[in-house]
Amino acid sequence: MIINSTQFLFWSCAFGLTLILSVIVILPLLRRSTVKPEAHANLTQLNVIVFKERLAELEADHRSHALDADEYFEQKTDLERQLLAAHAGHVDLMDERAELSRSSTVISRWVGLIIFLIIPLLSFATYYLWNKDQQTQHRALLDFWANQDQYAEVADGLMTGRLNQAPAATSGHAFELLQAMQGNAYQHPFDATRWMNLSKAYMDANAIEPALAALGHAYRLKPENNDIAIAYAQMRFFSLQGKMDSVTQSIVARILVQNPDHEGALLLMSMATYHDQHYNEAIYWLQRLKRVRLARATLSQPVNPAIIAQLDQTIRDAEVASKKLEQNASDRAK
Numbered sequence: 468m469i470i471n472s473t474q475f476l477f478w479s480c481a482f483g484l485t486l487i488l489s490v491i492v493i494l495p496l497l498r499r500s501t502v503k504p505e506a507h508a509n510l511t512q513l514n515v516i517v518f519k520e521r522l523a524e525l526e527a528d529h530r531s532h533a534l535d536a537d538e539y540f541e542q543k544t545d546l547e548r549q550l551l552a553a554h555a556g557h558v559d560l561m562d563e564r565a566e567l568s569r570s571s572t573v574i575s576r577w578v579g580l581i582i583f584l585i586i587p588l589l590s591f592a593t594y595y596l597w598n599k600d601q602q603t604q605h606r607a608l609l610d611f612w613a614n615q616d617q618y619a620e621v622a623d624g625l626m627t628g629r630l631n632q633a634p635a636a637t638s639g640h641a642f643e644l645l646q647a648m649q650g651n652a653y654q655h656p657f658d659a660t661r662w663m664n665l666s667k668a669y670m671d672a673n674a675i676e677p678a679l680a681a682l683g684h685a686y687r688l689k690p691e692n693n694d695i696a697i698a699y700a701q702m703r704f705f706s707l708q709g710k711m712d713s714v715t716q717s718i719v720a721r722i723l724v725q726n727p728d729h730e731g732a733l734l735l736m737s738m739a740t741y742h743d744q745h746y747n748e749a750i751y752w753l754q755r756l757k758r759v760r761l762a763r764a765t766l767s768q769p770v771n772p773a774i775i776a777q778l779d780q781t782i783r784d785a786e787v788a789s790k791k792l793e794q795n796a797s798d799r800a801k
Contacts, residue, residue: 521546614643615650622647625668626661645672652681659688663695666702679706686718693722697731704735711739728759741781746789753782 525542528534534542621637624630626648637644645668652658652665662685669678679702686692686699700718704711711719715735722732737752757778764770 614646618644618647619651622651626651626655626658626664628660628664641672645669657688659685659692659695662688663698666698675706678702693725693729697722697729697735700735701731704739709738709742711735728755728762730756730759733759737781741785744788744792746785746792750782750785750789753778753785757782 522543525534525539525546528539618637618640621630621634622644625633625644633641633644648665648668652661655661662681666678666682666685669675669681682695682699682702685695689695696718700715700722703715707715716739719732719735722729723736726732733752733756737749737756740746740752741749757775760770760774760778
């Protein structure tokens with residue numbers, strides 16, 4: 468495998484920093500706590516000086532007959548014994564400290580060696596895990612751009628309306644095609660038609676929230692387009708489980724002002740009022756919707772009898788529900 472200059476520089480810096488960190492961590496452990504021989508020599512010399520001074524005092528007392536020969540000999544012997552004992556005690560203490568120092572040095576060296584091995588292993592293990600995650604992300608990005616190249620033409624046809632449906636060759640690659648359509652929409656952020664078609668693609672993939680967001684973007688780009696506006700209002704209405712919020716209500720009201728016979732707006736108003744148990748209002752909107760559909764029927768395009776029958780049944784249900792609601796209110800008033 469050929470390593471380029473950037474990789475070589477990275478690995479060189481990583482290896483160098485790892486070594487520096489290892490040395491910084493283990494250097495204090497490698498320092499040997501030795502006992503200085505100068506301290507022992509100075510203490511021995513001090514003991515000898517004290518011994519000589521005390522011996523001179525004993526000799527002076529002996530010459531002045533303050534001490535007899537036996538007392539002089541006894542005290543001199545005791546003084547010599549003390550000097551020897553002090554020297555022997557310091558030697559034992561020095562040996563003990565030296566032994567502890569050697570043991571501590573051995574332990575420190577082993578600990579330092581272990582740390583020196585662990586730090587590079589942990590460093591490279593961390594880099595390996597991080598690099599593995601980065602490779603996964605890079606692979607996903609490469610797949611995304613590969614899909615853009617492969618399905619760009621088909622996606623543009625679907626987004627602009629030149630194609631009504633995806634070619635059979637893209638069967639089994641719906642996700643890749645959807646990614647290409649996403650890229651196409653972001654390349655043309657101010658084209659409302661593309662965003663509306665992207666919303667339809669999301670709906671086909673059963674992705675409700677992205678579909679609503681894409682359609683909302685299309686509506687904000689062209690709020691005067693009633694086809695986009697009513698589609699956005701309907702999607703908001705159904706996403707809220709049959710509730711009409713202020714945004715949906717303002718869209719429907721504006722469309723009905725411009726076109727009082729707009730079937731989509733009339734249907735939303737009838738469904739919303741029926742859901743809110745405003746049955747008299749629902750009957751009004753349902754009857755208007757029925758009249759519009761009957762008025763638009765032609766010999767070449769007659770109205771579907773099943774639709775009219777369904778409207779009539781819904782009107783009757785609303786009338787029954789309205790009477791029941793009035794009866795319940797009357798009973799509570801009594």
